[in-house]
Amino acid sequence: MSDKELQVRDKRELESEGERTRPGPVFVPAVDIFESEAEITLLADMPGVASENVSIDLHENQLTVSGEIEPLTSEKEEYLLQEFETGTFHRQFTLSDRIDQNAITATVKDGVLRLVLPKAEKAKPRKIEVKAG
Amino acid sequence: MTIIKWRPGRSGSRFDPFSEMQRLQREMHRIYNTLAGTQEGSRAAGVYPHLNITEDEDSYYVRAELPGVDPEDIEITTQDNDLIINGERKIPPEGANVSYHRREREAGSFRRITSLPTPIDSSKVAAVCKNGLLTITLPKAPAVKARQIDVKPA
Numbered sequence: 001m002s003d004k005e006l007q008v009r010d011k012r013e014l015e016s017e018g019e020r021t022r023p024g025p026v027f028v029p030a031v032d033i034f035e036s037e038a039e040i041t042l043l044a045d046m047p048g049v050a051s052e053n054v055s056i057d058l059h060e061n062q063l064t065v066s067g068e069i070e071p072l073t074s075e076k077e078e079y080l081l082q083e084f085e086t087g088t089f090h091r092q093f094t095l096s097d098r099i100d101q102n103a104i105t106a107t108v109k110d111g112v113l114r115l116v117l118p119k120a121e122k123a124k125p126r127k128i129e130v131k132a133g
Numbered sequence: 134m135t136i137i138k139w140r141p142g143r144s145g146s147r148f149d150p151f152s153e154m155q156r157l158q159r160e161m162h163r164i165y166n167t168l169a170g171t172q173e174g175s176r177a178a179g180v181y182p183h184l185n186i187t188e189d190e191d192s193y194y195v196r197a198e199l200p201g202v203d204p205e206d207i208e209i210t211t212q213d214n215d216l217i218i219n220g221e222r223k224i225p226p227e228g229a230n231v232s233y234h235r236r237e238r239e240a241g242s243f244r245r246i247t248s249l250p251t252p253i254d255s256s257k258v259a260a261v262c263k264n265g266l267l268t269i270t271l272p273k274a275p276a277v278k279a280r281q282i283d284v285k286p287a
Contacts, residue, residue, distance in 0.1 A: 004240065005181075005243065006222060006241035006243045007181060007239075008178075008180055008181040008182065030237040031237055032233065032236050032237065033233070033234040034232060034233045034234065034236075035233075036228065036230050036231045037230070041227070043238060045201060045265070047198035047199065047200040047266050049264060050264050072185070072196060072266075073187055074189070076189040076190070077187035077188065077194060078187060078188055079186070080186045080187060080188055080193075081184060081185065082186075083178070083183035083185060084183040084198060108264070110199075110203065110204075110262070110265045111198070111201065111264045112200050112201040
């Protein structure tokens with residue numbers, strides 16, 4: 001057990017995102033984004049989203065991640081307490097580096113999406129040696 | 134068109150339309166939340182994780198969003214009417230050579246206790262964690278279940 005206790009935070013709801021075809025609230029997933037020399041990795045918390053319901057779209061430098069959820073309860077159930085709402089997850093990012101689109105991999109485990117975006121050859125940093133004149 | 138009453142003498146003598154608009158916005162937000170019945174801190178316990186509790190004729194269902202929590206790291210205990218959910222969310226380090234652009238996800242331990250309205254049959258409690266969504270099914274104790282009594286003709 002770690003010493004740190006998790007603090008409860010309300011899910012961030014997306015205020016406006018154009019007109020949607022599906023009704024219901026839209027939430028912004030919490031993400032970690034980190035970069036190594038070869039790739040950019042994105043981790044997004046999307047509880048309740050199965051791997052087949054995740055959609056990832058990369059257009060130009062615009063990355064869109066979204067996930068649909070299945071209904072939580074059966075018809076017979078009645079709410080006694082509701083502290084969280086469920087809905088679609090949606091978030092957009094602008095990537096600065098060039099990404100090798102064919103090599104993108106995505107996995108979902110325990111409701112966390114892991115998206116690995118390898119950088120295209122051009123975008124990898126190069127060391128430039130300065131020669132003595 | 135909304136007419137805002139000008140109140141001189143409050144914060145000097147100048148009418149400040151911006152603070153007045155903000156006040157109105159806050160007020161509308163509060164009214165909206167009350168009407169929509171959203172929690173806004175009134176019913177939520179403020180302890181991780183948030184819970185949704187439902188019931189049907191036979192059982193209570195307790196649900197929590199626990200993304201990135203290994204089912205092995207969740208411990209569920211029941212005692213009389215109480216349900217205790219213990220666990221830890223681990224975020225393994227990603228190597229020394231990475232630089233972070235965003236870090237919004239948090240790791241840590243959690244412990245939440247909640248009480249159910251009636252006794253439960255603790256021997257039949259079942260818990261499933263699928264895609265980071267925990268569902269605990271707690272059957273009601275037999276004595277609690279509503280019984281239907283047929284009236285026989287005399």
